[in-house]
Amino acid sequence: MTEPLSFGLIGYPLGHSLSPELHQTALAEAGLIGIYELYPVAPLPDGKEQLESLLNRLRSGELHGLNVTIPHKQSVLPLLDELTPSAAIIGAANTLYMKSDKLVGDNTDAPGFWADLTHLPIQNASSALILGAGGAARAVVYALLTHGWTVRITDLRQEQVDSLYTHYSIQEIDSTKLAVIPFTPQAIEKAGLESDLVVNATPMGMHPNIEKCAWPDAIALPGQACIYDLVYNPMETRLLNHAAATGLPNRNGLGMLVEQAALAFEIWTGFSASRLHMLEAVRP
Incomplete structure (x- = not known):
């Protein structure tokens, strides 16, 4: 047996x-x-x-x-x-x-993210803003960089951002398209307007803290971007509800x-x- x-x-x-x-x-x-x-x-x-x-x-x-x-x-x-x-x-x-x-x-995580991301209309997309710089963000950054995207990262915890950026700068991967931006509403708004995709790679909005949102309340979501939230519990986070209300293509992390x-x-x-x-x- x-x-x-x-x-x-x-x-x-x-x-x-x-x-x-x-x-x-x-x-x-x-x-x-x-x-x-x-x-x-x-x-x-x-x-x-x-x-x-x-x-x-x-x-x-x-x-x-x-x-x-x-x-x-x-x-x-x-x-x-x-x-x-x-x-x-x-x-x-x-x-x-x-x-x-x-x-x-x-x-x-990296191939899993990329496989699911293709369900969004990203055929002509090439730039992304990643909110978060932990383990999940590292996989997202890898998936996007290896497909030739320009990637901007930001996180409330500056040491996490610095660690991610320093790590990728010494790897056998083209990190010239990776940039760090400050975690301020102004910087996030500007980067969002220059991005085809916004990814939440933080736990913000995850059960039980469903009232949280990684995107600052003080600014509007970029009108041209797709929104991907790695959180899947709940299926519809505040970020995704905001994206849907704005008419933006969006997807949670269940896929x-x-x-x-x-x-x-x-x-x-x-x-x-x-x-x-x-x-x-x-x-x-």
């Missing part, structure tokens, strides 16, 4: 995660017996021992694959043996697996969640799961 597969998600908090439903759907479609569990791990240093324990379970074969989300996409890196080229350039990993006795970190999960599942099992079936499993 084939050993049941065991996958899971490391992060904190994980109370509203849709990942178990996505991966159980993929397992059923593939005809595989397995389980996908949630592993809440507190931010380091408090969660260090638990994080190391989970990675050791993956090394030993007790677990067959792990996803990583906030706040561990970057803090997990020193505990890995190897990174895929894209994960190394991004500086964040969301998918872990064993290969040739090495614990490998990959990043499926990206599905895409990155399907790519991770394929890495672990070799099976290409139906994105449509996975989406139907979690869409309200």
Whole structure:
């Protein structure tokens, strides 16, 4: 009898995660017996021992694959043996697996974002403004830069912006099209008017803080831009409601969640799961 597969998600908090439903759907479609569990791990240093324990379970074969989300996409890196080229350039990993006795970190957020972004009318687009500079933003920046876009980034936390910019400036990727702007209404408004796409890569607007919005209230959304919000809980954030009211093309991050999960599942099992079936499993 084939050993049941065991996958899971490391992060904190994980109370509203849709990942178990996505991966159980993929397992059923593939005809595989397995389980996908949630592993809440507190931010380091408090969660260090638990994080190391989970990675050791993956090394030993007790677990067959792990996803990583906030706040561990970057803090997990020193505990890995190897990174895929894209994960190394991004500086964040969301998918872990064993290969040739090495614990490998990959990043499926970047291709997942790009695959879902193509549902918006971006055929002639080439410039973006990214709100946020954390692990999710790093993947978005990578996806856009590798497709030749001009990217501006901003964040309330200047140290995060500086870290992202410095990181990309020394990677084997053309970072000449990456720029930092101040997190002020004036700078954001100007950058927005020069952008074809605005992406919220912050948790602002995510449940339970649904009253929050990454876009400053004092300025209007740029009338020519598409709006993409990585948040998917709730499905309609304040930012997306604002975009819809303004008549702008907009999309939440549920499709990206599905895409990155399907790519991770394929890495672990070799099976290409139906994105449509996975989406139907979690869409309200």
